[in-house]
Amino acid sequence: MALPAASQTASPSTTTTQPSHILPAPFTNSQLELLTQGAEALVYRTHFLTPNTPVVLKYRPPKPYRHPILDKRLTKLRILAEARVLVRVRKEGVPVPAVLGGDWDNGWLMMEFVEGKTVRRVLDEWVERGAFKEERSASIPEEGEGDNDAGKQNQGGGGGDGEILDLMRRIGRAVAKLHDLAVCHGDLTTSNLMLRAPPPPKEEASPEGSSQKPLAGRQTVSTMREAAMSGEEPPVAAPSKVEPARDSSLAGDIVLIDFGLAAQATKQSQDEDRAVDLYVLERAFAATHPSAEYLFQEVLKAYGESFSDAKRVLKRLADVRLRGRKRSMIG
């Protein structure tokens, strides 16, 4: 997969629309199911080691517009950075997918498949179910802006509220655990948080992939561009996969995914980076679920109680809210 990049510069291929990339060595003829696609990588579902171990394959195809040597080096750098962070963080007990294999020279990384759905979808479904009704009448939170006053208004949520608030607390604690290690995610959106389905008591009660036929060739199915790699604006409420909400359970562990932009924060920058992580997550809540935004307060609350620097980070978050994610260039 090294050379094709060079030849492609000569004859530009129009592979931008359909991800018909030819995968490197062992996967060229394998059956893969495209799960999602970001700016830099394609994410497939496949098997590893045994036919019944589902895994996620993240492939960063060579970019034809880059010089091949530079391209290789950048790809290698990024995959390795992601793999290292994942392994290190997992070692410390943060819930992230395990790294199972990889080949940076060829641009792929194999990770544990997390059975479940994204928090974004969970929230979408939760809103759809109308679990939210009560609060909406109480207060229509201002859309978009991440004002925290929206959160205070409805503490006495009521019956079904406890469960969703508990989910929020789990999110807060998981993020705190990551931040406690001075690792910042870099693209913390609701799409990059998974709710791992608790192991079903019997066979396959799980949603998603398993409901479709196993692996029917290389497809270009869903084009959920969930992982906006740049982390710019959180993706605006595109209708995610139109599937009936079957499993509405909010139980399960939170798993953080997509560490493509993660970095070890330095002493000086760590509070800022952590605060920006939270800010991005807050915006993701606001953008995709304006109605559910008050839930974010619960995330912050759990976060604040989870590690010693958290208070400082939350203070910093107030600054970040005022000016946005980017730091001012003045001074």
Place this chain on the structure above:
Amino acid sequence: MASVRTFTLPHYPDYPIHIALFKDVSNAEYLRSKLLEADSAFDYAFLDATTVSLFDHDHIISPTQLLSAAFLALHLHLTSRSKSRTPHSELVFRLHPNNNIGESYRKFGIADSTTSLIAVKLGLAPEITNESVAKHLGEHVKGESVPLGEEGQELGQWADEAKLRKIYKLEPAGGGKPKKGAVNGDGAALDPRKEMEAVILGLMTIKGS
């Protein structure tokens, strides 16, 4: 005849992996000497069974650590990027977190004192079959052959957890902070061995990078 189980990796269906497990092996010294002579008939990866970990969880994971190393060795061999001389030595090398081949052999390879042994043969040529491997091993390994199940869970039964934690520089079991289960609050407590395996696979993957 020794009992040999053949595994097939999903992405390398053409290269089966033959694995045999022995206990009460008495001639480890002889086998090791054959390896040192680089006798081509003894082109195996002989591993000390105490340092291969695998844990059955949920019946999903099979002898993951070993197969993962085999996959990496095979993959690197087929793309001509092996760091060591043969695919079999590469397999031993891939198990170790550091970039030191000799060290890998000392830690994972057969030692003169080895009594429980795992023999791995990569099916790189068509004449290497389950039968040929079984026959050859049966003739040369003095020990009791342990049949492997479908998933090969038996491979992990002698795993020495403390030894493995030391090799991979993991925190001792039960030590340290409360683990992930506490973070998420609900769900069943995590299987520490499963966690350990996840980290080991990661370390094997990013080694030498």
